[in-house]
Amino acid sequence: MLEDKDFIKSCDVPGPTKEAIRAIILYKSEVSNTDKVVDCGCGTGGITCEFSQRAREVISIDTNPEAIEVCRRNLEKFGLGDNVTLINDNGSNALKDIDNIDIAIVGGSGRELENILDVIHEKLNPKGRIIITAILVDTKVEAINKLKELGYNPKIMEANVSNGRVLDRGIMMISENPIAIITAKKR
Incomplete structure (x- = not known):
């Protein structure tokens, strides 16, 4: 796992997703070296960097051009990115040109979560993971309701990581922001 402190950060770009949360996401994804992964709302690229070490292909999308640049710089810093494509566009638009997705991670949706999930559902391989x-x-409520509407059986986990000082x-334990991790598998 890459350490949080090693990432290039920006005031205008969220991330990276905390190391412990990235570890849970990797575990829940059941990623393999044959998987095609989409990271929608990649921010600084924490998830992109982790998956690029484990998956066959990673496509990372963000509407913020600065996020794409910071993600690119982090990939370069860690010697990663040969299997990564960066796309500066909104999620639902960029996803329309991507087929055969094995794992879709949505960390930022720009208020387009339902549209993004509709497109992912169409493009997700059988047994694919969201x-x-x-x-x-x-x-959280919007995601669960939309996944149920699409025929998934979503699971939700709330994680709150505290680090000691x-x-x-x-x-003294210092709590970081709680985050829900919602997972679903295509039937």
């Missing part, structure tokens, strides 16, 4: 990360309660008189 993983959605959500911080807002509204996004050693003080003179003890250890």
Whole structure:
């Protein structure tokens, strides 16, 4: 796993997804070296970098051109990216040109989550996996409802990672923002 502190960051680009959360996402995805992965809302590229080490192909999408640039720089920094395509576009539009998806990760949807999930559903291979990360309660509800409407049996996990800071008189645990990880497999 790549360490959070090693990523190039930007004030205008969210991320990277925390290391512990990336580990859970990798585990839940059941990624293999034959998988084609789409990272929709790639931000700084934390998930893109992890999957590029494990999957056959990764396609990363973000509407923010600065996010695409920071993601590219992180891939370069870690010596990754030979199997990565970066696309600066909105998710639902970019996904229309991508076929045979094995794993779709949606971390940012720009208020287009339902449209993005509709396109992913059409493009997802049989037994394909969808993983959605959500911080807002509204996004969690929207994702679950849309996945159910599309015929999936979604599962949701709430993760709240706390890291310790050693003080003179003890250890203080500092909580990072809670995030839901929603998973579903195509039947």
